[in-house]
Amino acid sequence: DAKTTQPNSMESNEEEPVHLPCNHSTISGTDYIHWYRQLPSQGPEYVIHGLTSNVNNRMASLAIAEDRKSSTLILHRATLRDAAVYYCILRDFRGGTSYGKLTFGQGTILTVHP
Amino acid sequence: GAVVSQHPSRVICKSGTSVKIECRSLDFQATTMFWYRQFPKQSLMLMATSNEGSKATYEQGVEKDKFLINHASLTLSTLTVTSAHPEDSSFYICSARGRGEWAKNIQYFGAGTRLSVL
Numbered sequence: 125d126a127k128t129t130q131p132n133s134m135e136s137n138e139e140e141p142v143h144l145p146c147n148h149s150t151i152s153g154t155d156y157i158h159w160y161r162q163l164p165s166q167g168p169e170y171v172i173h174g175l176t177s178n179v180n181n182r183m184a185s186l187a188i189a190e191d192r193k194s195s196t197l198i199l200h201r202a203t204l205r206d207a208a209v210y211y212c213i214l215r216d217f218r219g220g221t222s223y224g225k226l227t228f229g230q231g232t233i234l235t236v237h238p
Numbered sequence: 239g240a241v242v243s244q245h246p247s248r249v250i251c252k253s254g255t256s257v258k259i260e261c262r263s264l265d266f267q268a269t270t271m272f273w274y275r276q277f278p279k280q281s282l283m284l285m286a287t288s289n290e291g292s293k294a295t296y297e298q299g300v301e302k303d304k305f306l307i308n309h310a311s312l313t314l315s316t317l318t319v320t321s322a323h324p325e326d327s328s329f330y331i332c333s334a335r336g337r338g339e340w341a342k343n344i345q346y347f348g349a350g351t352r353l354s355v356l
Binding site for chain 2: 158166225226
């Protein structure tokens, strides 16, 4: 599976935008870029995903580099409830043994200060 | 969003006993379910993948006779930890994915079960 690289931790202040980077230089043409987050003592939660174009939803925006070797998750106004571990994951949408699997890395621990 | 219910949220048991964890998709049909394990300060590790009506596919290093997975219906999967030992103490999380081009891209997770084996 193609790997992703994320900073171990980031900090933000409440109500400020947060840009969480992810490098995936070995991404293949059939990999979707997924973001999930995990709040303390909870299961992960889907945030957003994309393939080539930038994506927006009610939770966040996903900016994908033109060469797709990196992406950035954008939280437009961080709240205390956004404090979590954010995982950037590549998922192959083809068939085969790896189809459908989400392989979690270490993620980025986001701390939000009041 | 879709809801995945996992029960129990916490279980404490004696060494040698078996523990069953249930995972239900409440408002969608889960064609595929996944079971993960997470140790403290670590990331999630996939244990097995199961499709409804089929045998589970286990990841390398996961003992299928110890971690029994049943996915008998489109809304229910169970994980049974047989003859649990203290080293099996962990946070177990289930996940489900539905049908359709859009749905199959998103996995919904349960809240997790914290297993403590004494």
